[in-house]
Amino acid sequence: METGVADFHVIEPKVKPDGGHSYIDVSRIPLYDEADRVVGLLVTYEDVTEKVLGKQEKAELEAQLRKAEKMEAIGTLAGGVAHDLNNILSGVVSYPQMLLLDLSEEDPFYKPLQNIRKSGERAAAVVHDLLSLARRAVENMESVDSLSTTHSGYEEIPPGDYAVIDVADSGTGINATDLGRIFEPFYTKKKMGRSGTGLGLAVVWGIVKDHRGFIDIRTQKNHGTTFSLYFPKSLV
Numbered sequence: 001m002e003t004g005v006a007d008f009h010v011i012e013p014k015v016k017p018d019g020g021h022s023y024i025d026v027s028r029i030p031l032y033d034e035a036d037r038v039v040g041l042l043v044t045y046e047d048v049t050e051k052v053l054g055k056q057e058k059a060e061l062e063a064q065l066r067k068a069e070k071m072e073a074i075g076t077l078a079g080g081v082a083h084d085l086n087n088i089l090s091g092v093v094s095y096p097q098m099l100l101l102d103l104s105e106e107d108p109f110y111k112p113l114q115n116i117r118k119s120g121e122r123a124a125a126v127v128h129d130l131l132s133l134a135r136r137a138v139e140n141m142e143s144v145d146s147l148s149t150t151h152s153g154y155e156e157i158p159p160g161d162y163a164v165i166d167v168a169d170s171g172t173g174i175n176a177t178d179l180g181r182i183f184e185p186f187y188t189k190k191k192m193g194r195s196g197t198g199l200g201l202a203v204v205w206g207i208v209k210d211h212r213g214f215i216d217i218r219t220q221k222n223h224g225t226t227f228s229l230y231f232p233k234s235l236v
């Protein structure tokens, strides 16, 4: 009697009584007689739960890392652009300002110049946010006494001592799709450049990360959102 190669090989997820998953690697190996007829089947079961879960964990960590790198890259790019724009915009604001001083409000150029100045100021506000994103200066950090807590949610928060700042509202909540992107620079559901720049939370993210911190979000549709900012008590 000979054994052939496994012709059937599958990893079957099984739900355990506690609700968790275990994974069984099932192989079916045919057994042949001298005339090459299949006379039996050797079935092996291997519990590969730890292998599978380890892979999933690694994939999740890699995805998290990629996201952090992407944020970092966008931040650097934005900072470079913002620096140049800042200089350019000072002209767009100051020249109309100067001309307006010599014009009466009835002058046909008064309104248009005022609009140019206002637009310049709005652009400067965006650039200001961009610069705080890019600056990411880590100065004057101090350790503080705090509550000891562990919590996981939006990101994995390692156990440790944190000072936690909660910011809560009773608004519309944030849906799952948006939740994955709200910290990206320029991601906004508001009117870009009018009511929102999409930079607010990117700045928050930058500040928290500069302090080696973490963010937890709890949100419920039409009930509100709580952002919890975790700042490690110790700086090492």
Ligand SMILES: Nc1ncnc2c1ncn2[C@@H]1O[C@H](COP(=O)(O)OP(=O)(O)O)[C@@H](O)[C@H]1O
Pocket: 169, 171, 172, 173, 174, 178, 182, 183, 187, 188, 189, 190, 195, 196, 197, 198, 199, 200, 201, 202, 225
């Ligand atoms: N507390 C909140 N409740 C509901 N949605 C929020 C909240 N904070 C942020 N968001 C969503 O995340 C997006 C990005 O936020 P943000 O970076 O501050 O930019 P902006 O407020 O300029 O749009 C918002 O447009 C909004 O859709």
Ligand SMILES: [Mg+2]
Pocket: 196, 200, 201
């Ligand atoms: Mg905002």
